[in-house]
Amino acid sequence: MRITISIEDITRRVYAISAVRAVNAGEGKRPAVLTRDNALLLRRLIRDCFAAVVGFMAAGVTDFSPLDPDDGGDLLWLDTADSRVESGVAGESLAAAVLGRVLYAAFADCSPSLAGQYFGMSEDALRHLARGRVACGRLRRHY
Numbered sequence: 001m002r003i004t005i006s007i008e009d010i011t012r013r014v015y016a017i018s019a020v021r022a023v024n025a026g027e028g029k030r031p032a033v034l035t036r037d038n039a040l041l042l043r044r045l046i047r048d049c050f051a052a053v054v055g056f057m058a059a060g061v062t063d064f065s066p067l068d069p070d071d072g073g074d075l076l077w078l079d080t081a082d083s084r085v086e087s088g089v090a091g092e093s094l095a096a097a098v099l100g101r102v103l104y105a106a107f108a109d110c111s112p113s114l115a116g117q118y119f120g121m122s123e124d125a126l127r128h129l130a131r132g133r134v135a136c137g138r139l140r141r142h143y
Helices: 007-024 036-056 087-107 112-131
Strands: 002-006 061-064 075-080
Touching: 002 007, 002 087, 007 036, 007 087, 036 075, 036 087, 036 112, 087 112
Parallel strands: none
Antiparallel strands: 002 075, 061 075
């Protein structure tokens, strides 16, 4: 099964989290906000974090997308022989794993405790993917 994530989607999530951190910080403590000016840096970081995730999942990965930062492509993918996961839900878990690693790298120097939380988020998503326990249950509409 192929699991695909979008670099642009993860980049937008990073921008949003960075902006929320700045808005919620006190007046004198506002951290710098990651913006489109940081796009090339984030693309490289996302690819590097994706490579780390592929390495973590190596036993279950049969193939993955090229990691050339200059190819201009937006999609990263990995193939797995595990059919117990649903690709859409697994894609969100893969995106969360990569996002957590990106945010860990981005905030490790300025906020180690927050960075640790992001790394934990990544590890949780990876454990679910590695166990093949990512499946969409029955969804009920709540009124």
